[in-house]
Amino acid sequence: MTTLNRRALLGAGLGAAALPFLPRAAYAAGSVTGAVYPGGWDEALRAVLTPALKQAHNVDASYEPLFAVDQIAKARASRGVAPFDVFVLDPGPRVQGIDLNLYEPFDASKLSNRAKLPSGYADQYGAGVAAQVVGIAYNPKKLPKPAGWRDLFKPEYASRLGLTGFGTTFGTVSLIEMAKVFGGSETDVEPLFTELRKILPQVAAVAQPAAMPGLFQQGQIDVMYTNTYTVSLLKSRGVDIEFALPETGGVAFGTTMHIAKGAKNMEQAYQYIDTMISTGVQSGLAQAPFFFVPVNTEVTPGPDVPMRSIADLSKFVTHDWAKINPLRARWIDRFNREMAK
Amino acid sequence: MPRLLAPSDRPLALLILALALLALLILIGPVIVVLVTSFTTSQALRFPPPGLTLRWYEALFDPARSAQIHKAAGNSLLVAVTVAAFSTGLATAASLGIVRARARWARAAEGVFMAPLVLPGIAYGLATLMFFSWLRLPPSFWLLVAGHAMIATPFALRTVGASAAGLDTTLLDASASLGASPWRTFRRVVLPLIMPGVAAGAFLAFISSLDNVPVSLFLGSAENDMLPIRMWGMMESSLDVRVAAASGVLVAVAFLLLVVMDRTVGLVRRMAG
Amino acid sequence: MDERGAWRLALPLAVAQILFFLAPLLILAATSFATDENLVAFSHQAWADVVADGFNLRATWNTLRLGGLTVIATVVLAVPLALLHLAAGPGLKKVILLAAVLPLLTSVVVRTFSWIAILGREGVINNVLVGTGITAGPVPLLQTEHGLILALTQIEMPLMLLPLIASMGRIDPALLDASAALGASLFRTLRKVVLPMALPGLLAGATLVFASAATAFISQSVIGGGRLAYLPYLVWQQAMVVFNWPLAAALALTLMVSVIIVVLALSALGRKIADA
Numbered sequence: 011m012t013t014l015n016r017r018a019l020l021g022a023g024l025g026a027a028a029l030p031f032l033p034r035a036a037y038a039a040g041s042v043t044g045a046v047y048p049g050g051w052d053e054a055l056r057a058v059l060t061p062a063l064k065q066a067h068n069v070d071a072s073y074e075p076l077f078a079v080d081q082i083a084k085a086r087a088s089r090g091v092a093p094f095d096v097f098v099l100d101p102g103p104r105v106q107g108i109d110l111n112l113y114e115p116f117d118a119s120k121l122s123n124r125a126k127l128p129s130g131y132a133d134q135y136g137a138g139v140a141a142q143v144v145g146i147a148y149n150p151k152k153l154p155k156p157a158g159w160r161d162l163f164k165p166e167y168a169s170r171l172g173l174t175g176f177g178t179t180f181g182t183v184s185l186i187e188m189a190k191v192f193g194g195s196e197t198d199v200e201p202l203f204t205e206l207r208k209i210l211p212q213v214a215a216v217a218q219p220a221a222m223p224g225l226f227q228q229g230q231i232d233v234m235y236t237n238t239y240t241v242s243l244l245k246s247r248g249v250d251i252e253f254a255l256p257e258t259g260g261v262a263f264g265t266t267m268h269i270a271k272g273a274k275n276m277e278q279a280y281q282y283i284d285t286m287i288s289t290g291v292q293s294g295l296a297q298a299p300f301f302f303v304p305v306n307t308e309v310t311p312g313p314d315v316p317m318r319s320i321a322d323l324s325k326f327v328t329h330d331w332a333k334i335n336p337l338r339a340r341w342i343d344r345f346n347r348e349m350a351k
Numbered sequence: 352m353p354r355l356l357a358p359s360d361r362p363l364a365l366l367i368l369a370l371a372l373l374a375l376l377i378l379i380g381p382v383i384v385v386l387v388t389s390f391t392t393s394q395a396l397r398f399p400p401p402g403l404t405l406r407w408y409e410a411l412f413d414p415a416r417s418a419q420i421h422k423a424a425g426n427s428l429l430v431a432v433t434v435a436a437f438s439t440g441l442a443t444a445a446s447l448g449i450v451r452a453r454a455r456w457a458r459a460a461e462g463v464f465m466a467p468l469v470l471p472g473i474a475y476g477l478a479t480l481m482f483f484s485w486l487r488l489p490p491s492f493w494l495l496v497a498g499h500a501m502i503a504t505p506f507a508l509r510t511v512g513a514s515a516a517g518l519d520t521t522l523l524d525a526s527a528s529l530g531a532s533p534w535r536t537f538r539r540v541v542l543p544l545i546m547p548g549v550a551a552g553a554f555l556a557f558i559s560s561l562d563n564v565p566v567s568l569f570l571g572s573a574e575n576d577m578l579p580i581r582m583w584g585m586m587e588s589s590l591d592v593r594v595a596a597a598s599g600v601l602v603a604v605a606f607l608l609l610v611v612m613d614r615t616v617g618l619v620r621r622m623a624g
Numbered sequence: 625m626d627e628r629g630a631w632r633l634a635l636p637l638a639v640a641q642i643l644f645f646l647a648p649l650l651i652l653a654a655t656s657f658a659t660d661e662n663l664v665a666f667s668h669q670a671w672a673d674v675v676a677d678g679f680n681l682r683a684t685w686n687t688l689r690l691g692g693l694t695v696i697a698t699v700v701l702a703v704p705l706a707l708l709h710l711a712a713g714p715g716l717k718k719v720i721l722l723a724a725v726l727p728l729l730t731s732v733v734v735r736t737f738s739w740i741a742i743l744g745r746e747g748v749i750n751n752v753l754v755g756t757g758i759t760a761g762p763v764p765l766l767q768t769e770h771g772l773i774l775a776l777t778q779i780e781m782p783l784m785l786l787p788l789i790a791s792m793g794r795i796d797p798a799l800l801d802a803s804a805a806l807g808a809s810l811f812r813t814l815r816k817v818v819l820p821m822a823l824p825g826l827l828a829g830a831t832l833v834f835a836s837a838a839t840a841f842i843s844q845s846v847i848g849g850g851r852l853a854y855l856p857y858l859v860w861q862q863a864m865v866v867f868n869w870p871l872a873a874a875l876a877l878t879l880m881v882s883v884i885i886v887v888l889a890l891s892a893l894g895r896k897i898a899d900a
Contacts, residue, residue, distance in 0.1 A: 043573045043574070045573075048584050048587070048588040048589075049588030049589050050588075050589075052584075052588070052589070053589060056419070072422075072573050072574070073419075073573060074572065074573035074576075075584050075588075079864075079865050080864055080865065082867070083863070083864045083865065083867050084864075086661070086867055087480060087484050087661075088484065088489055088490070089484055089487055090487070091487065091488075091489035093489070093490065093572055093573075094572075094573055173850065174850070175850065177861070177865050214745075215766070215767050215849055215850075216767070216849055216850030216851045217767070217845075217846075217849045217850050218845055218846075218850065220584075220587045220588050221587055221845070221846055221849075223587070223588055223589070223590060224396075224586070224587055224590055224737075224740060225740075225766075227395050227396070227397070227590050228397070228740055228741065228744040228745075228746065228747070229744060229745050229746035230740075230744050230745045230746075230766055230767075243589060244395075244590075246394070247394040247395040247589070247590060248393060248394040248395060249395060339866045339868065342861065342865060342866055343866070346679070346850075346853060346858070346861075347679050349850050349851050350679065350682070350683075350851060350852070350853040351851050351852065356810060357809065357810070359809065360809055360810035360811070363810050363811055364810060366704075367704040367707055367708070368704070368708065369704075370700065370701055370703075370704035370705075371701075371704040371705040371707065371708040373701060374701035374702060374704065374705040374781065375705065375720070375723055377701065377774075377777060377778045377781070378723045378724065378726060378727055378778060378781060378782075379723050379726060380742070380778075381727075381730075381735055381738040381739060381742060381778055382726055382727065382730050382735075382738070384738040384741055384742060384748070385730065385734050385735075385737065385738045388738070388741065396737065396741075397741075398738075398741035398742075398747075398748065399748075440636075441636050441637040441640055442637065444633045444634070444636055444637065445633060445634040445636070445637040445638075447630075447633050448630045448631060448632065448633030448634035448635075449630075449634060450630075451630035451633070452630035452631060456631070457630075457634075460634055460638070463641070464634075464637060464641070466645075467641075467645060468832065468835070469831060469832070469835040469883065469884070469887045470835070470880055470883070470884070471835065471838060471839035471856065471876070471879045471880055471883055472839050472841075473839050473841050473856040473859055473860065473876065473879070474652070474839070474859065474876035474877065474879050474880045475645075475648070475649070477652065477859060477860075477863050477872060477873070477876050478648035478649050478651060478652035478876070479644075479648045480863070481648065481651050481652055481655050481661070481869065481873065482647060482648035482651040482652075483648075484661070485651050485663060497640075497643075497644040498644065500640070500644070501640070501641065501644050501645045504637065504640075558728065558729065562731055562732055564732060564733070564841065564842055565839070565841060568841075568860075569863075578731075579731055579732065579733050582731060582733045582734070583733045583842065586733060586734075586737050587846075594733075594734065594737070595734070595737075598730060598731055598733075598734035601729070601730070601731055601734075602726075602729055602730055605729035606726075606729060609722075609725060609729065
């Protein structure tokens with residue numbers, strides 16, 4: 011128990027000294043910290059989930075904006091001391107978190123809204139809260155609507171294209187889909203790199219995932235791959251942007267929430283997830299300007315959502331993350347190298 | 352520069368003048384771009400703005416809509432003030448020690464104390480994360496203060512050190528020989544003399560912490576959300592114009608503080624020193 | 625406060641630095657030799673990856689080159705501005721000093737955004753270039769090395785300008801007048817009188833600018849983009865996205881050591897000039 015002693019000693023000293031400075035919410039009986047994707051999700055949850063949670067359970071929510079992979083990294087770095095109470099993850103990082111034992115066992119019977127979820131949407135790890143659809147975003151004033159992934163490699167699109175790597179789920183699945191068009195597969199993205207090499211000199215920008223919306227809005231790029239949330243957010247900001255489903259099918263995946271191992275606010279974490287899937291919040295999130303894909307069976311998707319109901323998920327392209335995860339670190343590295351001048 | 356230039360010197364003088372003006376443009380231009388952008392009527396960060404309005408400042412100060420920014424600003428201010436206090440205290444004591452000691456160690460120590468100034472911040476930020484993670488310490492206010500203070504202290508050390516170097520040591524000996532305790536000598540004789548340097552040092556440490564990215568990037572958390580990290584997120588992923596408004600406020604406040612500090616302790620001259 | 629006891633005053637800072645500066649760096653070094661973040665088993669795999677890999681070495685070179693080019697750009701602009709400051713009256717002096725400090729007061733995040741607006745395809749510079757017909761179409765500036773250097777020049781210039789102004793301030797104006805009165809050309813006066821006095825400030829500024837530009841993570845990734853490989857981004861990516869801590873630590877140390885070598889070389893150069 012040496013680590014415990016060390017932690018107890020240092021932690022007690024530093025922790026006690028920090029008490030007067032902690033924000034007051036940390037004392038209040040009801041507070042919870044949820045990780046949230048930066049951008050559209052961040053804004054939507056603050057606008058819809060926060061007031062609903064306050065009203066229903068008198069719980070204050072605070073958010074830590076992090077992409078799914080960054081959430082896993084933060085949780086690993088903090089070694090059992092949960093950096094936040096609730097994860098919100100895509101399938102790939104979700105599987106990784108299960109392998110790394112980062113979640114508390116999830117008791118779905120604690121969710122009062124469980125019956126409103128399709129079967130299989132709550133398990134011993136967590137609960138599904140939304141779905142994401144990934145496809146092509148383009149500026150309709152500058153470019154005609156692209157038919158599919160192959161179009162991005164034509165000169166008129168390539169010269170306006172913004173590329174981002176395997177660091178995020180939307181980046182990974184888009185690049186896999188492009189690889190498939192050129193003869194690759196879920197586990198073989200080599201054909202993609204061959205094609206990328208050909209268009210690379212003309213490509214408008216290669217950037218970090220979080221930088222893509224800014225580059226699009228500033229006119230640096232006019233076409234990119236992204237999820238519908240980013241498109242909705244940019245549209246609401248007055249940016250000329252439209253979403254196009256590729257001819258080979260849009261990519262869709264579920265988004266799940268999980269309670270972090272050692273979460274400080276266990277009860278509130280359940281309330282947070284329960285409120286997230288409640289009919290009120292799900293229908294609020296499904297409306298303009300957020301256009302979330304609802305998982306609650308009582309809610310119909312908004313007009314801008316390329317999915318009529320969550321049952322449509324089966325009509326979209328999905329991926330096997332147990333196969334992709336082991337390859338991803340190498341792909342990230344490979345992408346760095348291929349892009350470097 | 353000599354007042355009168357020979358005709359043959361004129362091309363060189365003009366070149367110098369042109370480059371100097373270009374330098375001024377490069378220094379000031381981007382700040383103006385941000386300030387102008389903060390008044391835009393458009394929904395997203397964009398320059399040049401289609402029209403001018405104050406509504407982003409209204410949105411920024413609205414306690415309901417901008418609670419998150421206010422919290423991050425509060426956190427950052429609290430950390431920066433605490434860092435300034437610690438850094439200035441440590442730097443003042445160390446400077447006086449170095450000035451009093453004529454030994455060789457003093458010069459060497461000064462070099463070591465200044466080292467954080469030139470070490471890559473991202474390497475140090477990662478090191479703090481690995482270190483505190485190894486100790487099983489969760490992210491907290493005090494860890495952020497410790498990390499920021501290490502980077503901020505050299506700034507304070509430089510200005511306090513310059514002031515302390517100008518101290519007349521016979522004055523201190525006189526005070527001591529008159530029976531004053533070291534603490535009393537410090538309070539009554541030393542501190543008033545080096546006060547301008549201390550104040551300038553505190554200001555620089557404060558600014559250094561307020562704008563710190565590499566340490567906050569690794570040690571920040573939802574509870575201790577830091578302003579630059581929050582602004583970066585808002586700027587990148589949602590192009591929120593409030594970021595420009597927030598920088599407008601930051602520039603105005605810092606500028607005001609700068610003018611006040613310059614009037615009272617000659618800050619700008621000290622930063623140059 | 626006798627001389628022998630003076631060291632005690634430096635003790636608190638020394639202890640703080642050992643606890644919160646040296647110790648983390650030691651853990652960083654230890655992690656670079658570990659097999660994973662748990663620091664249980666050790667190997668030199670991460671270092672083998674860094675050294676044997678041309679990509680990492682090229683990123684190291686790019687990073688140092690970026691620091692060096694930024695130093696050159698800031699010298700080219702800051703020296704004339706410091707000379708103008710030397711020649712200026714009190715009013716203009718104040719303006720120059722305030723302009724020098726102004727970027728320091730603007731958040732680094734915001735400075736980076738404003739450079740996107742300036743360098744972008746539809747940004748300020750391209751609007752001017754295309755609008756005045758100097759170029760037929762927009763020229764690429766964002767996501768290029770020269771665009772990044774331009775942005776870093778603004779961001780880092782105060783670090784060059786302030787020490788430069790300080791060391792030039794020690795020049796005796798009578799010396800300049802004497803030099804001119806003796807018929808020396810402006811160039812000769814600058815070279816023989818001003819430059820030697822300005823050198824310590826120039827070297828101090830070069831050190832600070834180099835170290836800061838080489839580690840300017842946000843500017844490098846946002847303005848430089850994904851096609852320019854620099855060490856700070858690779859460090860962050862390995863640490864937080866790939867979660868390969870040993871490699872992240874080894875890359876961070878590579879960055880640190882290469883920056884320190886350049887900084888030491890600069891200070892050795894400074895001593896040599898001072899002795900000469």
